Amino acid sequence: MEKQYVITLMLLLGSVFSVKPQDSLLIFKTQGNVMFSSIQGSIIRAEKGKFIRKMDALVLEKGAELTAIDKKGAAYKVDNPGRFNLQKILDLPLQKPKSGLTTKYFRYLWQEFIRNGENAAIIGGVFRGDIPMLFPPDSASIASAKINFRWKIQVVETSFFFLWDSSDNLILKAEVSGTQINLFRQSTLLKEGEQYKWAITQEAYPNFKNINHWNFNLIDRNIYHEYKEDMKPLETDLKSLGLNESEIEKILCETYGLCL
Known part of the structure; x- marks a missing residue:
């Protein structure tokens, strides 16, 4: 009988401290x-x-x-x-x-x-944990001419932004006072059809083997709209639930990596 009470108590406590789907x-x-x-x-x-x-x-x-x-x-x-x-x-x-x-x-x-x-x-349905990078999301396909890289750090002070090409060559290192930097695809750094990876640290000379990095690639708007057409059923459902175009584009970008 005592054992039964213990089990009952554990179940009651579990119902208080956990979410039952x-x-x-x-x-x-x-x-x-x-x-x-x-x-x-x-x-x-x-x-x-x-x-x-x-x-x-x-x-x-x-x-x-x-x-x-x-x-x-x-x-x-x-x-x-x-x-x-x-x-x-x-x-x-x-x-x-x-x-x-x-x-x-x-x-x-x-x-x-x-x-x-x-x-x-959570950003747009993707959980971030301890990774400082916020945008663009990992493995994103980006069609915009300007890319706004954003990140989050515990104390807003100097950050170091690193960018690599598809051959793992470091092509940009920038010291940033803040939590964002804009880059343009018209520059010699970013080229359509190429893949890149980026990372943020608060160290000028980190051990790159010990830091997280995110990938992205650049696509043109025609390819973007082709990919988006495949997501049309999702877009239709979200519109029926009251989401507007910008909210849907945010979900497509931050959850599915399709960014305009």
């Missing part, structure tokens, strides 16, 4: 004033990446909208004012994606948030 939804998008109220009485603004659990309630003011996803890749959209708990949202008509690509994307987001936790840093 079957008992929650993941917030994918909010618009307007959507407040997140818990049983403990805390009230915070609802935002992408937060879970809605059984004990939670969401308050939507007039004009506000909320889209949440489940572990199977289906979406639920709330676009009426009022107070909604988890069950009330689940009772709404299911916004099932028409494209398998969309379902896979939503499942990926769900799994990554479960694996990394709500407080993990």
Whole structure:
């Protein structure tokens, strides 16, 4: 009997400190004033990446909208004012994606948030961990004439930007006071059709074997639009959920590496 009580207690504690996928939804998008109220009485603004659990309630003011996803890749959209708990949202008509690509994307987001936790840093659906680079994402195909390299460091001070060509030749080393640098493809450094890799450190002479680097390649706009056409079903589903063109382009870039 004592053993049974111990097992029961462990299960109860687990329900408090972990997210059970079957008992929650993941917030994918909010618009307007959507407040997140818990049983403990805390009230915070609802935002992408937060879970809605059984004990939670969401308050939507007039004009506000909320889209949440489940572990199977289906979406639920709330676009009426009022107070909604988890069950009330689940009772709404299911916004099932028409494209398998969309379902896979939503499942990926769900799994990554479960694996990394709500407080993990995420950009466009891609988790960053301890890597300082933010943009362009790793293995990106870029069609824009100007590339805005961005990164994040603990203390904003001098950073060192390194750029290599496809033959691993270091073609640029720059000392930067800040967290971004712009390069243009019209320069002799960046050429269409070529592949490159880049890295950020706070050391002028690092051991390159011990630092992370990200890759990217340059494509023209015709190839970009050909690739984007393959993502049309995903784009259609995301538009039906209320995302605008710039939000969709951000997802295509930061999640799928297709950058305009």
